[in-house]
């Protein structure tokens with residue numbers, strides 16, 4: 001059994017026995033990991049309260065070769081997700097980040113850049129950044145990193161550039177915008193407004209850290225926000241294969 005060290009975000013904590021928990025962790029270097037934390041539920045246990053949902057922790061774990069759970073041997077708290085005690089929309093947004101990480105990645109498939117994105121997103125939620133654009137930024141960039149970003153400029157059917165127009169067809173199954181010629185016969189097509197599409201493009205091409213995005217970019221008009229949540233929720237539900245659990249709570253983000 002190899003002993004591994006890495007940073008991790010706690011995605012899920014399930015009670016396993018009177019004293020132990022089973023954790024789902026999104027680690028920096030090993031991707032998603034399922035691990036047993038023996039004694040985690042004991043007061044004054046070995047993990048000293050480090051294993052809270054969405055906490056950033058530095059861990060040591062023993063990798064099991066088969067399907068068995070890995071074994072967590074150390075966890076040091078680096079940062080708690082403090083929004084959990086403050087505003088409900090920030091808490092839901094954090095849960096949603098955890099849900100997407102869990103749904104969109106496989107066990108043992110490392111995505112260090114996605115880890116960095118998740119870490120900075122949780123920090124942004126904790127430090128008072130506006131919630132709706134923070135969530136949208138995470139969704140768009142996460143899909144880009146995982147190769148699931150829908151085509152936003154060229155028709156996903158024929159590759160031609162989509163002309164500037166008031167409304168553009170967006171194929172949920174096809175995975176992106178559709179030109180007038182390719183649209184007929186496509187299943188699950190929604191229509192997206194010029195400003196909605198422009199906003200998605202802006203988020204999809206935003207590089208670098210938070211400070212390189214000016215604040216105006218981060219405040220979405222109410223109308224655009226509602227529209228984008230609709231399109232994006234549908235696209236993600238299609239991608240994952242079911243509606244994410246947290247979507248019903250994200251209504252908060254569409255309106256506020």
Ligand SMILES: [Zn+2]
Nearest residue numbers: 155158179182
């Ligand atoms: Zn086309």
